Amino acid sequence: MRRIVKLALEKPELAGLMLLVVMVVLFQIRSDGVFLSTNNLRGILGLLPETALVAIGVTLLMICGEFDLSVGSVFALMPMTMAVLFVGGVPFWPAMFAGLLLCAAIGFVNGWITIRFDIPSFITTLGMMFMARSLTVVVSGGFPPRIRPGEVPSWLFAGFVDAGGFVRASVLWFLGIAILMSLLLSRTNFGNWVRATGGHLPAAQAMGIPTGRVKIICFVICSVLAGFAGMIQALRLNSFLPSMGMGMELQAVAAAVIGGTALMGGIGSILGGLIGATIIRLMDNGMVMSQIDASWFQFAIGALTIFAVVGNAWLRRRGRSMKVETERK
Amino acid sequence: MTGPIIEVRNLHKWYSGVHALKGVSLEVAPGEALGLVGDNGAGKSTLINILSGLHRQDEGEILMEGRPVSIRNPKDAMALGIETIYQYNSMVPIMSIARNLFIGREPLTVSFLGLGWLDQAKMRAESVRAIADVDLHLRSPDALVGELSGGQRQGVAIARAMHFKSKVMILDEPTNHLSVKETAKVIGFVQGLKAQGVTTIFISHNMHHVFACCERIVAMALGRIVLDKRAAETSIEEVSEVL
Numbered sequence: 138m139r140r141i142v143k144l145a146l147e148k149p150e151l152a153g154l155m156l157l158v159v160m161v162v163l164f165q166i167r168s169d170g171v172f173l174s175t176n177n178l179r180g181i182l183g184l185l186p187e188t189a190l191v192a193i194g195v196t197l198l199m200i201c202g203e204f205d206l207s208v209g210s211v212f213a214l215m216p217m218t219m220a221v222l223f224v225g226g227v228p229f230w231p232a233m234f235a236g237l238l239l240c241a242a243i244g245f246v247n248g249w250i251t252i253r254f255d256i257p258s259f260i261t262t263l264g265m266m267f268m269a270r271s272l273t274v275v276v277s278g279g280f281p282p283r284i285r286p287g288e289v290p291s292w293l294f295a296g297f298v299d300a301g302g303f304v305r306a307s308v309l310w311f312l313g314i315a316i317l318m319s320l321l322l323s324r325t326n327f328g329n330w331v332r333a334t335g336g337h338l339p340a341a342q343a344m345g346i347p348t349g350r351v352k353i354i355c356f357v358i359c360s361v362l363a364g365f366a367g368m369i370q371a372l373r374l375n376s377f378l379p380s381m382g383m384g385m386e387l388q389a390v391a392a393a394v395i396g397g398t399a400l401m402g403g404i405g406s407i408l409g410g411l412i413g414a415t416i417i418r419l420m421d422n423g424m425v426m427s428q429i430d431a432s433w434f435q436f437a438i439g440a441l442t443i444f445a446v447v448g449n450a451w452l453r454r455r456g457r458s459m460k461v462e463t464e465r466k
Numbered sequence: 467m468t469g470p471i472i473e474v475r476n477l478h479k480w481y482s483g484v485h486a487l488k489g490v491s492l493e494v495a496p497g498e499a500l501g502l503v504g505d506n507g508a509g510k511s512t513l514i515n516i517l518s519g520l521h522r523q524d525e526g527e528i529l530m531e532g533r534p535v536s537i538r539n540p541k542d543a544m545a546l547g548i549e550t551i552y553q554y555n556s557m558v559p560i561m562s563i564a565r566n567l568f569i570g571r572e573p574l575t576v577s578f579l580g581l582g583w584l585d586q587a588k589m590r591a592e593s594v595r596a597i598a599d600v601d602l603h604l605r606s607p608d609a610l611v612g613e614l615s616g617g618q619r620q621g622v623a624i625a626r627a628m629h630f631k632s633k634v635m636i637l638d639e640p641t642n643h644l645s646v647k648e649t650a651k652v653i654g655f656v657q658g659l660k661a662q663g664v665t666t667i668f669i670s671h672n673m674h675h676v677f678a679c680c681e682r683i684v685a686m687a688l689g690r691i692v693l694d695k696r697a698a699e700t701s702i703e704e705v706s707e708v709l
Binding site: 147324325326327328329330332333336337339340341342343344345346403404457 | 518519520539540541544550552556557558559560561565568569570571572574577581582583584586610613
């Protein structure tokens with residue numbers, strides 16, 4: 138029993154999960170039951186996959202010991218590139234592929250520069266954040282491209298899949314990708330390398346893991362997911378604006394951290410990133426539903442981030458200090 | 467008498483202008499327990515880093531069982547049967563024992579281009595066996611390495627090296643920062659290796675630790691070997707003298 142409690146306390150997602158439950162209960166009470174109504178959940182489910190997909194990539198990268206501030210800009214650049222190509226006469230699928238390829242290239246550059254010149258990814262991706270945002274404006278030429286609804290297969294990414302109009306295709310994409318990423322991290326040898334690389338770099342190197350390549354792959358995955366999420370949002374709203382995804386990078390980091398991912402790398406899980414992203418979305422929505430001044434949203438996210446990290450550290454310490462015998466007599 | 471299991475000839479290494487190894491030649495016989503001593507900067511770590519694939523020599527040859535070999539990275543070294551155990555650097559504290567044991571050499575059930583699905587049952591079962599083989603008894607292969615004591619960690623590292631059938635085990639300052647009791651345990655592990663016929667190179671600052679488990683002592687100073695004797699024919703005083 139003690140062992141089970143100890144293991145549970147050491148789970149990085151625990152604090153986030155507890156917060157999530159408390160929040161749902163509080164908002165449900167404060168909003169007189171509107172919070173968990175079908176209509177409101179539909180709204181939340183529409184927005185959640187977009188934030189969560191970005192958070193998944195950022196979480197994976199943070200577990201690998203690196204950081205990406207350029208995801209918000211990539212979030213805008215991908216749909217913009219795709220839309221400009223499409224308007225310019227390129228069919229939808231090649232345009233989408235080109236957009237994703239551009240994201241992969243940005244992820245590769247982020248990773249390659251970070252590894253090759255041995256500089257903090259905070260700096261590399263901060264630079265990339267500005268550059269990619271600027272590129273978004275440049276490719277749009279200052280005028281957002283217009284695509285008529287129905288011209289592109291939006292339904293495949295953002296349309297409702299059930300007759301009742303409750304679940305969007307984006308939810309399925311996001312669930313599929315989340316499960317895939319989660320399995321990649323926890324059940325494959327690549328996942329083992331990611332964790333070792335982020336957990337203790339010298340050990341990973343001494344054991345012959347190509348740590349540079351592992352990191353670059355994580356950068357690429359993170360960038361592609363951010364671009365894909367941006368595309369989903371653009372298709373859902375049917376608008377392609379250069380200002381999309383502003384502030385997304387920090388929300389994604391906040392989501393990862395609320396979900397128990399350590400800034401130093403090694404510790405964390407995809408599920409934690411999802412919990413964090415859900416908390417952020419619920420906070421946004423729940424405050425409106427509970428008629429709290431929405432200007433407090435950012436304050437709440439900030440406070441929550443700090444609270445979750447402190448709570449997590451505390452729970453983990455409690456877990457550690459629970460003595461269980463490691464040696465068998 | 468069989469030939470040396472590992473041999474280096476005339477190794478040189480420069481680190482940005484510093485001549486760290488000045489023509490080191492050394493032969494190690496199979497099954498031998500060799501103690502390598504020397505002050506900081508004597509070149510011990512440089513020699514070891516070359517053998518374990520972290521650095522490459524600028525000049526000189528390495529021979530495994532009489533064959534010249536080229537060790538370009540840690541993977542090459544491990545493939546040749548050279549395992550290195552570092553003071554801290556060989557384990558990831560936030561990962562479980564079973565996962566640590568197989569970092570970079572995970573057993574897979576399905577794989578494609580070197581990537582694949584972990585065989586977790588096998589990892590667990592084999593790690594339990596590997597750990598028991600070095601006489602360390604841990605309750606669960608799922609415990610995090612970070613929760614083990616320093617001595618236990620070194621035990622797991624040695625178990626890992628044994629599991630992968632290493633021929634030459636290099637222990638780089640494995641007793642640093644360990645308590646007296648834990649140190650005794652690690653020295654016990656090393657003596658156990660001798661019994662299993664594994665060649666060991668044991669590096670330490672502490673002469674007592676080296677004399678406790680090695681039969682041959684090699685001392686280095688300023689990038690050269692300055693003493694090479696059987697442990698029985700020399701003494702801590704004599705070795706200290708030449709350093």
